[in-house]
Amino acid sequence: MQNERVQFLRDSLATKPDDTFARYALALELVRGGHPDEAWEHFRYLLEHHPDYSASYYQAGTLLANQGRTEEARQVLSKGIEVTARLGQRHAHDELMDALGSLND
Numbered sequence: 219m220q221n222e223r224v225q226f227l228r229d230s231l232a233t234k235p236d237d238t239f240a241r242y243a244l245a246l247e248l249v250r251g252g253h254p255d256e257a258w259e260h261f262r263y264l265l266e267h268h269p270d271y272s273a274s275y276y277q278a279g280t281l282l283a284n285q286g287r288t289e290e291a292r293q294v295l296s297k298g299i300e301v302t303a304r305l306g307q308r309h310a311h312d313e314l315m316d317a318l319g320s321l322n323d
Contacts, residue, residue: 220250220251221251223243223247224247224248227240227241227243227247228244231244236267238264238268238271241264242260242271242273242274244257245257245260245261245264245274245278246277249277249281254281254285257281258278258281258282261274261277261278262278264278265294269297269301270301270305272298272301272302272305272307272310273310274298275294275295275297275298275299275301275302275310275314276295276298276310276313276314278294279291279292279295279314279318280317283317288321291321295314295317295318295321296318298314299311299314299315299318302314
């Protein structure tokens with residue numbers, strides 16, 4: 219089933235490469251499927267090309283932290299905190315603050 223979802227999302231991006239939701243969903247599926255490096259490429263694309271797509275910051279930061287890339291995770295989460303504060307996304311902001319705090323424990 220997961221392979222079908224991944225293929226569907228890849229096909230979606232082939233026809234509409236700037237579809238933020240499809241790219242985000244693909245990255246999540248790749249993480250779940252044990253392909254963190256490929257997932258990171260999609261998260262990185264979102265962070266660079268769609269910096270206001272705030273959901274990316276938490277997931278990307280978590281992925282980096284799980285890979286032991288703590289400093290990069292801090293940078294991503296901190297940027298997400300700035301973005302969500304600017305956009306007034308309080309819940310996402312609080313989640314990012316908690317995630318950043320857990321890196322410092």
